Amino acid sequence: MKNHLLIVATAGLVLILVACDGGGKSEPPATPTFDSAQQDDTRVPPSTDPEIVLPTIVSAMNAAGSWRVEAQLMVEDVTDDGEQSLVTNISAARSGPGENIVVTQSAATTGSISGSTSAENRIVDGTRYRRDPNSGEWTVSDAGDAAPGLTIDADVVGQIEVSTATVTITELDGERVFHVTGTIPDVDAAEVVEVFVGVDDNLVRKILLTGRAPGSNFGGLLAISERLLPQTVEAHYLEYGRPILVHIPPDIAKDGLAETQTYLSTINPFSMDIPGDMSQSTRTELIGDRFNGAGGEVLFIIEEYLDDETVYVGELAGKTPDVETYARRFEIDLKKSAAYDVVSNEAFTTDSGLAARILRFSESDGAVQWSHLSYFHGDDLGFGATYGAFSARYEEIEDSILEAFRTFVILE
Structure with missing residues (x-):
């Protein structure tokens, strides 16, 4: 046959x-x-x-x-x-x-x-x-x-x-x-x-x-x-030889009633809790996810395996990849776009002690607000989680956004 x-x-x-x-x-x-x-x-x-x-x-x-x-x-x-x-x-x-x-x-x-x-x-x-x-x-x-x-x-x-x-x-x-x-x-x-x-x-x-x-x-x-x-x-x-770990899907035993659910990277050592009522969009890429919330909010997650010689250009050319330069790269990209206004780029520490950055930015003259968690792992692996919502909804969920960001961990 x-x-x-x-x-x-x-x-x-x-x-x-x-x-x-x-x-x-x-x-x-x-x-x-x-x-x-x-x-x-x-x-x-x-x-x-x-x-x-x-x-x-x-x-x-x-x-x-x-x-x-x-x-x-x-x-x-x-x-x-x-x-x-x-x-x-x-x-x-x-x-x-x-x-x-x-x-x-x-x-x-x-x-x-x-x-x-x-x-x-x-x-x-x-x-x-x-x-x-x-x-x-x-x-x-x-x-x-x-x-x-x-x-x-x-x-x-x-x-x-x-x-x-x-x-x-x-x-x-x-x-x-x-x-x-x-x-x-x-x-x-x-x-x-x-x-x-x-x-x-x-x-x-x-x-x-x-x-x-x-x-x-x-x-x-x-x-x-x-x-x-x-x-x-x-x-x-x-990307031959890079550390890859294929995970069991995190929602394989999900009962739909939990207050939180777990984001688990498909192949990288990243995990983070997110609100249980957020629904995952159909995945069309190996690395990256989108979740939609009950109040119109959205969560984007992206992971990058970086070649700093090609992605670190201009102001960042020759810089050592770390959490600060990785967050700065995202900030530069935002500022290049006329659609976004960067509000802040600040240090942030997760509950597990990871040093990260939080960027806050807005669009449409402040009608939409965003918070972005930026983390850099090892020599070449970046993680970004971005929550966004219309301003009224954003104010309602801002504390829960930061709470979710604090749960970000590196899996051993």
Whole structure:
């Protein structure tokens, strides 16, 4: 039986990236860091022999251990009966073998009919957690026997047919890379495989898959027929070796009656209590959330993995990233916009003793008020939580906003 890159559950478009038969779980790397992958003794000189290059890539990826993936799946189907298309944006992170989170957002058109949906799936300790795209409720199932994913785990590299593979050396975004082309036997979704891999570290930069999949794979967004539909996947790999911890969804056992609920980052060590009556919007990004309150207030949460050489520019160029410079960066961005007036930028200490900053700003001549908690963790991880409401409502909830900010903690 042939397997496909994407399996879609019947209730909405839930995209789960899977591998073909025969894949097994890799052993966790001894030292899951980017440096260890660079220094791995298995690295080879720029050979173009697939029998040497492919195993070396697999070894380097195992050593890296964790990474993020940004991908896009596209279906373009044109026949005499009409046209239909699908674009699915995929944001994912892998903390290690068998531990990942995948967030998808899809838009489809069939003739004159359009539709869209989103989904979120997590695998933690052999358990799969899936958020229903309609109700927002989580379902739980066993994922203990799940095979490594072709793209999320980059398992495609280990399944390429070596005898038909070719390897050349080219450039990608100004970097020397191996360009591996080949196929995976008996996998319709991977009839043509291209993998771009750094020559210096043997880590995957990009994977392109071209193949076909049945219309039933796409949760009713596309017309179902006996034909396999043409599809392509382009996946980019980022942030190798960064500490990533995929969490169990915090509201998995929520009873809906609590005065507070817990915000828990999907992959970072951040947590904060927020009012229990705030409802979470549909997640369309891996990092970041929006919650809507009963009185019209809104809470935005964003997390950033920063490269200070590219995001610290102008006044902040050359500055050491810390809580003050990170908050100042946000303040500068606000002042560049004509929509906001910055009221204050002050030091703030959480109940757990974390040194943070609170920025207060307004818009529409003071009609809308905002409070922003800014925190910087380690060398490159930023957190921001922003409450906003019309002035009358803001005055009612200001104390509870600060109370929520005080609960912000770093998970050990």
